[in-house]
Amino acid sequence: MKTKKYSKKSSDRLSGYLFISPFFILFGVFGVFPLLFTSFLSFHKWDILGTKEFIGLQNYKLLFTDPLFWKALGNTFSIWVLSTIPQLIAALIIAFLLNQAFLKAKDIFRLGIFMPNITSIVAVAIVFSAMFGTKYGLVNYALSFLGIDPINWSGSYFGTHVVISTMVMWRWVGYNAIIYLSGLQGISNDLYEAATIDGASKFQQLLHITIPLLRPVIIFTVLQSTIGGMQIFTEPLLFGKGGSNQGLTITLYLYEEAFTRFSFGYAAAIAWMLFFIIIIFSLLNIFLTRKIRSA
Template sequence: MDAASPYLYIAPFFVIFAVFGLFPTLFTFYVALFDWNPIGGQTFIGLENFTKLYGDPRFWNALRNTFSIWILSTVPQLLFALFLAQLLNHARLKFANFFRMAMLVPYITSVVATTIVFASLFGRDYGLINFVLGWFGIENIDFEASTLGSHVLIATMVMWRWFGYNTLIYLAALQAIPRDIYEAAAIDGAGGFKQFIFVTIPSLRPVIIFTVIVSTIGGLQIFTEPLLLSAPGLTGGSGRQFQTLTLFLYEQGFGNFEFGYGSAIGVVLFLLIVAFSLINFFLSRRISSDE
């Protein structure tokens, strides 16, 4: 019994993972091989769902939208988070603890409330953004109706929600850097900017790679913001201008009840996430070996 005790302690995790993680994933691969109607029959069709997916312009449109929103949200978000972390790490900043706690406010705010507020800010007729743009002679922009405008709108919501979370990750990593390194750099004549470039950034490389990959995985799965913005429909706008992969999956699976086709989309999305995870693994090993 004593020999089995360690396995019993960790068994709940593996049981929960098998039921809620492994089984749904394997079952998705299985369903993707069928013409699966939840209220009808299930016919084995092999890889036809994937062949159909390859020739479906809606899939490629959703894939482009997903990567476009990811780029517009991830790059500025991580740069801004790094800047704020550097600022909050400054010992002479007043009320530093208050600002550090305030970073989590966007993260704990309801996504529904966030979408309502940002949809109003980017509104065509009475939005604050168009009001400010009007000062520079720019006509009102219908952000939700245009491809780039809707991507900027959704990316802004994603940035606002997650920059505080990444800021705290960077801040924790910054506080773990020994002060002796900065003192040695200062003795060698390096100013604040050179210390940031040649000391801070190299020290944060593993953390930066981690946040990039995690943000990428999250960006590939973005769902709630475009869903709420396109409600009550599932097409991501009248021209599918901001329909993401997960929203396209939801439309096919639970809107059109094509579970097999929806599962094929899920499999492709899963493979994309695995690919980026492997990139993270190899980059992390390369950085560790260089150090």
């Protein structure tokens, strides 16, 4: 009896492992292996055709002295600041408005605000390139009514960053707004009713009720937007990095090193440096979060 009971437990345990094994197999093939192989490759010089040449830390030493890498890093931070901070603020305001009782046809508005996230990024890039065209763009046409000369958006540092940041904002503000909206719907209406009776305005309710209770959701979106902002690739690739590389981001630089100059070892070093930067930002966010909670 004990043997049968033991064999049944072993069989149940084995069945459980078999059921969850597809996830771990796929994770190992597409997650762990590329990570380990990229780490191994970052210590080599390889153009994908010849043999790998072990060069130690030379790729990382070159990285710290490469002015183009530091320019790409600065561009990435600049675009991240211009896109992420206004995006999260706008998403929170939109979610607050969508959660109001007086708003009719809420489902249509929710669908409309989420549509940019599922729109083809190629189509988005084409539309925004036309809008921010130097000679015939709609934005410069609107600015002409204000007496402002046409801006060469693709030829200036600030203009390129504004266009790319606008594309990122337009695409992701609805996604974050839906996440905030789901968090808002978990807040009791009794709090808002009591605040209304006490004479609190909508802005005061947003500041003193909504934001404190949405803190875990806000932390999640900040962390997620930080990770995504450090990996901006499609928007600068389609819009163009500009003649002075003012639109060059770290991931775009990594792509060029790997698939244009075929320097896969150096590209792997860039990928790992980006990984460490994201880890540092994530730890900084966690540290600030704990400080805010303790306060």
